[in-house]
Amino acid sequence: MDSHSRFLDEISGKSINFLIGSGASAGVIPTLWIKPLNKSFEDLLTSSYYTEDQRDVLYFIWFNIWIRKTLILEEDDSNREVIKDYTKFISNLVAVLNNEGFDKPKRINIFTTNYDTFFELSFDKIAQRNRLTYFNDGSRGFLNKYISSDNYYINASHSGMSDSFQRNIPTINLLKMHGSVTWIKKEENISVSLNNEVFEEVIKKADEIDTSKVPFFSEDTIIENFSTKDKDSYSEDDLKKHIDDLISTEETKIKAFKAAYNKLSVVNPTKVKFNETVFEQHYYQMLRLLSHELERKNSILIVFGFSFADEHILEIVRRSIVNPHLKTYIIGYDEAAKKQIKDRLEVITSIDFLPNGGNKIDGYEVLGNFNFLNSLLNGRGDKT
Structure with a gap:
């Protein structure tokens, strides 16, 4: 046998x-391992190295690379x-x-x-x-x-x-x-619907963030930067600088995105999950x-x-x-x-x-x- x-x-x-x-x-959907940094995305989101504003950009990345692809x-x-x-x-x-x-x-x-x-x-x-x-x-x-x-x-x-x-x-x-x-919070319940207006609103707010001035986050390169680039091709200091560059031009839109994201019925990959x-x-x-x-x-x-x-x-x-x-x-x-x-x-x-x-x-x-x-x-x- x-x-x-x-x-x-x-x-x-x-x-x-x-x-x-x-x-x-x-x-x-890519795994959560960030090859260039030799860390998982959970490590980034739970790290005290980032400020709250910088962490909002990490959530923007998290949504674009992983979550928005999951409604199949x-x-x-x-x-x-x-x-x-x-x-x-x-x-x-x-x-x-x-x-x-x-x-x-x-x-x-x-x-x-x-x-x-x-x-x-x-x-x-x-x-x-x-x-x-x-x-x-x-x-x-x-x-x-x-x-x-x-x-x-x-x-x-x-x-x-x-x-x-x-x-x-x-x-x-x-x-x-x-x-x-496919989950939506309705009053004190969790509803299931393929037409998730909360999810669509988050997509809308994410698309309003203009990444053209920070090529690191452009749609064509962000997956490569986080999933396929070789180890040590950039450091967390480099990442932090790119994040600050995006905040300097898109801060209001990033805040609007995060407010919409907070309504999603998903567990965040952090210790403060909800x-x-x-x-x-x-x-x-x-x-x-x-x-x-x-x-x-x-x-x-x-x-x-x-x-x-x-x-x-x-x-x-x-x-x-x-x-x-x-x-x-x-x-x-x-x-x-x-x-x-x-x-x-x-x-x-x-x-x-x-x-x-x-x-x-x-x-x-x-x-x-x-x-x-x-x-x-x-x-x-x-x-x-």
């Missing part, structure tokens, strides 16, 4: 939870491969649940810190051909849909037209821990749900594309991995990513890090990408 078949055997019949981060969407409502050439990976992933989860016996759990929880809509797109694609699968994003309603943590404990079953039998159907819960670009009490309460409810699921007997946690930069999630996983009933698998993209995660978690004796460091194909390191995750879930050690 190969390692991929063993993996399926080891998770079979268990309470399965995924923790998925920005690495899953990296083909369309249809497939095109720029996102087709990533949507294919997500759809294959959800199809594999449905197959895993369908292979469970009647007395086994038929529910998988996906905890994700991503704002994007790749899971929702994939759910729609899969639902068309898997009608006896319940995809649950935690919302209820028809013309007006609202998120509630209570909605994640609904069991779905199918009785047939004659009511002669009843069986649980596969359920996949999507728990967006850091919010979504602008709204309602959203803060929801975030901590999601944390409690994660903690509860990891404390169950016979629980599985599979981590993919997640660096543990969120200190609250990090602490929950740290506490939970000492639970003898929890089995944890962490899929790191490469050895450097695994080392970073190991350093953050500190306690790793009960964790399986995948792929195994010795795994190579044609002399090349096997990367912990979506192909690898899907090959684990379909039980084949290939790239299908």
Whole structure:
């Protein structure tokens, strides 16, 4: 029996939870690592090196590079491969649940810190051909849909037209821990809508900021400057100077942008994460749900594309991995990513890090990408 078949055997019949981060969407949305500075964007936003005004510009960068790309409502050439990976992933989860016996759990929880809509797109694609699968994003309603943590404990079953039998159907819960670009705060509730006027207003205010006098922030170069430029190609002192140059000409528009940004229902990558009490309460409810699921007997946690930069999630996983009933698998993209995660978690004796460091194909390191995750879930050690 190969390692991929063993993996399926080891998770079979268990309470399965995924923790998925920005690495899953990296083909369309850049990861948060700033290669030239050898730091994550969270490091910049939490650093005392920047003033409040300078940090507003960092939020402008954060929005332009990452958030504004996350409302993805249809497939095109720029996102087709990533949507294919997500759809294959959800199809594999449905197959895993369908292979469970009647007395086994038929529910998988996906905890994700991503704002994007790749899971929702994939759910729609899969639902068309898997009608006896319940995809649950935690919302209820028809013309007006609202998120509630209570909605994640609904069991779905199918009785047939004659009511002669009843069986649980596969359920996949999507728990967006850091919010979504489809969420809007309405009074004391969180509404879900593809027509997010708050998001559109932030885009409008961002577009009003003229970066032409500071080429470092121009639309054509900002992604290169933060995501692809070589290490040490510029310093934080250089970055700070560029930020000050933009403030000197666009200060009023930057303030207007930040005021609009503050209304988004997303968790900021900082220690002070919230602008709204309602959203803060929801975030901590999601944390409690994660903690509860990891404390169950016979629980599985599979981590993919997640660096543990969120200190609250990090602490929950740290506490939970000492639970003898929890089995944890962490899929790191490469050895450097695994080392970073190991350093953050500190306690790793009960964790399986995948792929195994010795795994190579044609002399090349096997990367912990979506192909690898899907090959684990379909039980084949290939790239299908």
